[in-house]
Amino acid sequence: MSDHKNYLRAIRLINIEDDKCDFETGKIPIRQHINANYFFAQTDVSTLEKIPHPAPRRQYVITLKGKLKFEVSNGNTFIIEPGVILIANDTLGFGHTWEIIDGNEWERIYIPLEADADDYFTAD
Template sequence: MAATDNESTYIRAIRLFNTNETDCSFETGKIPTRNKIDANYFFCQTGTGELEHIPHPAPRRQFVITLKGRLQFTVTNGDTFILEPGIILIAEDVNGPGHTWEVTDGNEWERIYIPIDSNSDTSFLADPS
């Protein structure tokens, strides 16, 4: 059965990426459901930790799946986006000062990290400009 281009066959996603060696930006889009992720492991994290409000790049290319929490991310030019359950974050801003984030509702952020190889395809489809 072929997938159709409707919201039921995709999951919303936001991709963080480097625009050059020092800046990062983001784009909104989607990834297909039933998409195989080429990963060897995953790990979970709770709480906000020490990186909230501190600029940092992603430590590796990774999917970040939010289970609980609502956050505002800020990229180097000051643009922001909201991340919450139901939106997959694809963190690929591995160079430069990176991004910041802060929890906007409550004080929890439960998430799963799925590291991906540098040559793996994320199947991300950007929204039309």
């Protein structure tokens, strides 16, 4: 990708048929203003690790520390670590699971998106 300095790597969770979800890889532009009103930090990993769940809302998930393996409900997997932005857009159905694969911490920032906000994701 010749324009990699103008984008951040991203993975977007998406709803597909039969109440399942999948993901797509791509990018989001840097210096892009996002239509969001608040954000919050999270470090707890005990509540949802390895438990299937959809995203509670459309949101960016910015990993600060940790390396995780996500599995979507159709069986596909991917790795999230600092430097890769997760866009959780799988708000229906069975959703996804995750587990920490390096260490025992996951520090992250959630940025909920307004209902009609563009997520600025471009698929590979």
